[in-house]
Amino acid sequence: GTLTDKVAVVTGAASGIGRAVAQAYAREGAKVVVSDISVGGGEETVKLIKDAGGDAFFIVADTAKPDDNERLVEQAVEQYGALHIACNNAGIGGPSGPTGEYPIEGWDKVIAINLSGVFYGCRYQIPALLQAGGGVIVNMASILGQVGFANSAAYVAAKHGVVGLTKNIALEYAAGGIRANAVGPAFINTPLLKDMDDDTINWLVSKHPAGRLGEASEVAELVLWLSTDKASFVNGAYYAVDGGYLAQ
Ligand code: NAD
Numbered sequence: 001g002t003l004t005d006k007v008a009v010v011t012g013a014a015s016g017i018g019r020a021v022a023q024a025y026a027r028e029g030a031k032v033v034v035s036d037i038s039v040g041g042g043e044e045t046v047k048l049i050k051d052a053g054g055d056a057f058f059i060v061a062d063t064a065k066p067d068d069n070e071r072l073v074e075q076a077v078e079q080y081g082a083l084h085i086a087c088n089n090a091g092i093g094g095p096s097g098p099t100g101e102y103p104i105e106g107w108d109k110v111i112a113i114n115l116s117g118v119f120y121g122c123r124y125q126i127p128a129l130l131q132a133g134g135g136v137i138v139n140m141a142s143i144l145g146q147v148g149f150a151n152s153a154a155y156v157a158a159k160h161g162v163v164g165l166t167k168n169i170a171l172e173y174a175a176g177g178i179r180a181n182a183v184g185p186a187f188i189n190t191p192l193l194k195d196m197d198d199d200t201i202n203w204l205v206s207k208h209p210a211g212r213l214g215e216a217s218e219v220a221e222l223v224l225w226l227s228t229d230k231a232s233f234v235n236g237a238y239y240a241v242d243g244g245y246l247a248q
Contacts, residue, residue: 005029007083011035017219026056036061064113077128091113092110122139130176134176140182145159147246166182181235185241
């Protein structure tokens with residue numbers, strides 16, 4: 001595979017896009033550290049990978065906690081000897097409402113997980129990637145890292161922040177052999193959308209020129225490509241996987 005002998009960490013890998021990324025990495029020969037706050041889902045991802053002949057193990061970690069991110073990297077290196085790839089994917093949707101009424105605690109939680117969580121991850125992954133002689137970071141942004149979306153100020157701000165953070169890492173560590181890119185999915189069929197009613201889903205579908213939502217596996221293919229040497233000259237970029245959403 002294109003990732004044979006590589007060690008990869010995926011956060012938020014108990015579900016949805018993160019699980020699909022972990023499976024894609026494993027399929028390409030990587031040893032995968034599956035991480036999440038959800039133990040049951042994380043262990044299920046490991047089982048799916050092992051049943052398919054891959055190598056993975058689970059570490060529980062809350063990306064909103066700096067110490068958990070530090071421990072995650074330590075335990076990954078302890079288990080597999082190094083760290084080469086990190087996909088910082090864990091994220092939540094957060095409350096819905098106009099900015100002038102947006103719940104403060106909702107804002108704080110979304111920023112803590114979706115933005116600070118990605119920073120904490122990179123903060124502790126980068127030294128390990130440098131130790132390994134270089135590596136790859138793929139941060140999960142969103143189409144909402146490029147455009148606004150009414151009633152989602154915290155999510156939109158966090159995802160724009162992820163895109164900026166990713167550019168900075170690229171500038172600071174290109175010479176150290178680290179590539180960092182951001183991926184921007186449009187609306188994807190995952191449990192993240194589980195609280196939406198049919199009317200909302202149909203409205204969302206109508207906003208995608210593709211005429212449908214995306215699948216987690218379609219996002220995973222892009223993350224996988226960015227994580228391999230095939231993308232050796234791709235750095236500091238934002239890549240959409242959005243069924244044409246941003247082309248409008
Ligand atoms: P999901 O809810 O299926 O999976 C998210 C995972 O993150 C869950 O397993 C959850 O337990 C985990 N998680 C939540 N908070 C965490 C924390 N503090 N620490 C560790 N893990 C935590 O959602 P998904 O759709 O697969 O979303 C994955 C990423 O993709 C998110 O960053 C999301 O913002 C982004 N994204 C999703 C969509 C979409 O439409 N589904 C679109 C664009 C971007």
